[in-house]
Amino acid sequence: MTTPNERLSQAETLQFLAAHANNPPYIPERDDSLDTMTPQACPKGVHADWAVDSEDTHTCPWCALDQARAESDKHRNERDELKKRVAELDRELGKTIDQRDRVEDVADQLAYAIAPAEAIGEHSSENDPWQNALDIVTPAAKVDELKKQVAALNDRLHDAAVTRSEPS
Ligand SMILES: [Zn+2]
Numbered sequence: 001m002t003t004p005n006e007r008l009s010q011a012e013t014l015q016f017l018a019a020h021a022n023n024p025p026y027i028p029e030r031d032d033s034l035d036t037m038t039p040q041a042c043p044k045g046v047h048a049d050w051a052v053d054s055e056d057t058h059t060c061p062w063c064a065l066d067q068a069r070a071e072s073d074k075h076r077n078e079r080d081e082l083k084k085r086v087a088e089l090d091r092e093l094g095k096t097i098d099q100r101d102r103v104e105d106v107a108d109q110l111a112y113a114i115a116p117a118e119a120i121g122e123h124s125s126e127n128d129p130w131q132n133a134l135d136i137v138t139p140a141a142k143v144d145e146l147k148k149q150v151a152a153l154n155d156r157l158h159d160a161a162v163t164r165s166e167p168s
Helices: 010-020 032-036 061-114 129-165
Strands: 038-041 051-054
Touching: 061 129
Parallel strands: none
Antiparallel strands: 038 051
8 A cells, every 4th residue: 555655746645635535445454453363153064154253252143043942942842742731631630520529429329328318417527428327337237247147057057957867
């Protein structure tokens, strides 16, 4: 680059200035800090349009965006899976509640077939009609068992009597 100095005449200087008035020449200034900069490009080599020369280390913003999108997709998928699982569990809970209600209805029918509500009461925090019905039924079951034992003993007595009366 030629700079105006004493070797140019005033006319030459004016001519130079006129020629470059609207399009001044680019004069890069020496900058020592340039030497400490590090040219950086997309480490995966995918985003060729990103390149930077900086004294700081940068991550490729497009790679960072891709990663953020992938994580967002992953989280969305996980959320969708969890929503499905919650709906499944809701359905299973509904089925279980229905089953429980049916079993309770059957247990009520059995309990009130054993004794009326006046005898065994209604369900409450202090009263269990099922247990009350069981308490009523248990002795009857024991009576049945005793009756069977008596019948078995009678059969053995009868057999013994028959054996004794037979001629030897
Ligand atoms: Zn990249």
